[in-house]
Amino acid sequence: MKDLTTSYLGLELKNPIIAGSCGLTGTLEGIVSMEQHGAGAVVIKSIFEEEILLEVKERMRDAKKNPMIYSGLSETLDYIDLHIREDRLADFLQLIQDAKKAVSIPIIASINCISDEDWTHFTRRMEEAGADALELNIFLNPADFKNQEFDRAYFRIIEKVLKTVKIPVAVKISKYFTRLGLSIKALSETGVSGLVMFNRFYSPDIDIEKMELAAPQMFSSSDEMHETLRWIAIMSERVTCNLAASTGIHTGEDVIKMLLAGATAIQLVSTLYKNGPDMIKKILTELDKWMSDQGFNTVEQFRGKISRKYGADPAAFERMQFMKHFSEIR
Numbered sequence: 001m002k003d004l005t006t007s008y009l010g011l012e013l014k015n016p017i018i019a020g021s022c023g024l025t026g027t028l029e030g031i032v033s034m035e036q037h038g039a040g041a042v043v044i045k046s047i048f049e050e051e052i053l054l055e056v057k058e059r060m061r062d063a064k065k066n067p068m069i070y071s072g073l074s075e076t077l078d079y080i081d082l083h084i085r086e087d088r089l090a091d092f093l094q095l096i097q098d099a100k101k102a103v104s105i106p107i108i109a110s111i112n113c114i115s116d117e118d119w120t121h122f123t124r125r126m127e128e129a130g131a132d133a134l135e136l137n138i139f140l141n142p143a144d145f146k147n148q149e150f151d152r153a154y155f156r157i158i159e160k161v162l163k164t165v166k167i168p169v170a171v172k173i174s175k176y177f178t179r180l181g182l183s184i185k186a187l188s189e190t191g192v193s194g195l196v197m198f199n200r201f202y203s204p205d206i207d208i209e210k211m212e213l214a215a216p217q218m219f220s221s222s223d224e225m226h227e228t229l230r231w232i233a234i235m236s237e238r239v240t241c242n243l244a245a246s247t248g249i250h251t252g253e254d255v256i257k258m259l260l261a262g263a264t265a266i267q268l269v270s271t272l273y274k275n276g277p278d279m280i281k282k283i284l285t286e287l288d289k290w291m292s293d294q295g296f297n298t299v300e301q302f303r304g305k306i307s308r309k310y311g312a313d314p315a316a317f318e319r320m321q322f323m324k325h326f327s328e329i330r
């Protein structure tokens, strides 16, 4: 085996493959299985801000129906509110602690958040539970017409969390920013250790017979990796933090492309659901063979090779390609 070691968020990974946040990483068995199949690190299934708030609201509603509990006492409700939050957090923290005992690969805790409200203090507890790093999935929906300060919210959340924890923080971002390149650069300069590019949104379709929305594709395909590839190649030489590639990465070939584009680590999810966790070993074997064939001994020897060509002046490069290819088509 070639030397596949990678430094991501300042953590030593035995290889650049990370099992991304999903149901498969939401249990101890799942996390252990990812390590056994060769993953370099695991991002635990996110704790969701909405999930916590919904449960708080439901219990509050039940409590209000019970005059013994409610009887207009706001202190009681405060207690219930706090207690529920503690419960949900306790399960999540326990999983971090158990995972840290059971595996030796880095454990990255994940929070899916939409505001900088009172969840940010949870992050310190995750650090205390032993998480090696934190991934914030800042899931602001570009279809939210009420949210006037979409981009600024990212910076506010990051600022608050960075003040709370000392462990490295990565932010999983959407590609729906105004002036995406400049936004990625600015986010990389906030003090975060990494950016995960990109979140995958609900992918709608329409059933034209029933004239209804069709079931969305739960899992990605390799076709979806090109936007990630493009932006990793454009940004990897311009940012001051690591970039992890995510979305549509299914095969060894896809992984090699992302590394050539300049990704430091690669997150896999859909391929693990579709092909099972054995896929991690297959991908690592393919990567190892390709490195042998190309005469590379370490990942660093080829990481970013393409971004230096393509990313130097992407606008000019793309304009030239556009002119070259489309003007030839009659």
Ligand SMILES: Cc1cc2nc3c(=O)[nH]c(=O)nc-3n(C[C@H](O)[C@H](O)[C@H](O)COP(=O)(O)O)c2cc1C
Pocket (backbone or CB within 6 Å): 020, 021, 022, 023, 045, 046, 047, 110, 112, 137, 172, 198, 199, 200, 218, 219, 220, 221, 246, 247, 248, 249, 267, 268, 269, 270, 271
């Ligand atoms: C079943 C399922 C559950 C997921 N749960 C989470 C989650 O809890 N937190 C998160 O940040 N992303 C979650 N994701 C998104 C993935 O981490 C990933 O960003 C997305 O699937 C794109 O990567 P892929 O093309 O490799 O699947 C989930 C995806 C799937 C399919």
